[in-house]
Amino acid sequence: MSQENLFGYIPNKTIIHNLSGSTKLISFILLSLIVMTSFDTRFLVTMTIFSLILFYIARIPWRNIKVLIYFVLVFSILNLLTIYIFEPEYGVQLYNSRTVLFEGIGRYTITTEQLFYEFNVAIKYFTTIPLALIFIFTTDPSEFASSLNRIGVSYRISYAVSLALRYIPDIQDSFFEIRQAQQARGLEMSRKTSLMKQITRSAQIIMPLIFSSLNRIETISQAMELRRFGKNKSRTWYRYKPFTKKDFIALALIIIITVIGVLLFFVNDGRFYNPF
Structure with a gap:
């Protein structure tokens, strides 16, 4: 995509x-x-x-x-x-x-x-x-996280927001790939079908994507915990941009x-x- x-x-x-x-x-x-x-x-x-x-x-x-x-x-x-x-x-x-x-x-x-x-x-x-x-x-997203941290938000929360923003394109990318695969199998999801069918069939894709994303979040949180993320009171930012x-x-x-x-x-x- x-x-x-x-x-x-x-x-x-x-x-x-x-x-x-x-x-x-x-x-x-x-x-x-x-x-x-x-x-x-x-x-x-x-x-x-x-x-x-x-x-x-x-x-x-x-x-x-x-x-x-x-x-x-x-x-x-x-x-x-x-x-x-x-x-x-x-x-x-x-x-x-x-x-x-x-x-x-x-x-x-x-x-x-x-x-x-x-x-x-x-x-x-x-x-x-x-x-x-x-x-x-x-x-x-990384610069946004550093911005939140700069105005006083905990870097743990800032990093969580950064991860959430990064998931939006990933989920959308997965959605389009699944929709194209469904259409290749004969399940019409384009404007050629009715609006209700588009909504219903899109929902059938979105719901599993949401649950799979929750599993990915759990995997990432475990990996961050193993790397001792959050141990220190502050951190530096690779994407930090000064005024x-x-x-x-x-x-x-x-x-x-x-x-x-x-x-x-x-x-x-x-x-x-x-x-x-």
Whole structure:
């Protein structure tokens, strides 16, 4: 299976790839927190454009992410529909205004305020998802582990996270190999068959893969224990990348963006921007 089909770190020489893992981790945490907290539409739209520009700079191949993007789209639509079903006038309560666009049945009317609120929720996904993909596809797992350790996380936990990230491409690789073998035996799993059959047959492959992965984890943990992993209080990292001038500039930019997002709370007297 070609590496470009795998969901995980892809080596490259972009500006984002060259940043320290610690810089990317801190930036991802700060931007995700401020985006998920804020409901200022102006800020969220700006952040969406910013994250898409970063995504373009990172040069992540579409083939690697298209399935995830489709899943996020479906999830987003379902989430927005669920919000409307359970709270069709939540936006009216938030913005203390009610502008009816279409009359519905009972309380199920379409209001400008509700659409505005759900629009804010939707663009949160399309801001944070590119940031998460950038972090996953541009950060070497070993460097990520050293970054976690650098910000105070135990190196034992950091190493466990590194191993988990390394398993994602391995499991995906095994999944595609098994699926191709099944199709060679006449079990259709492509788009030529129905969606339900694709899901069912994929699940029949994924479940054994999960259990086999647990056995592999047990083997690795025993090997690490035999090598006395975790005996010392600290360790050195082969993939450790020190801070450079680019890292400080990137962190300064992220901190400025975060501060602007926080200041908007005071400007708006809360998290919500109310144009009504």
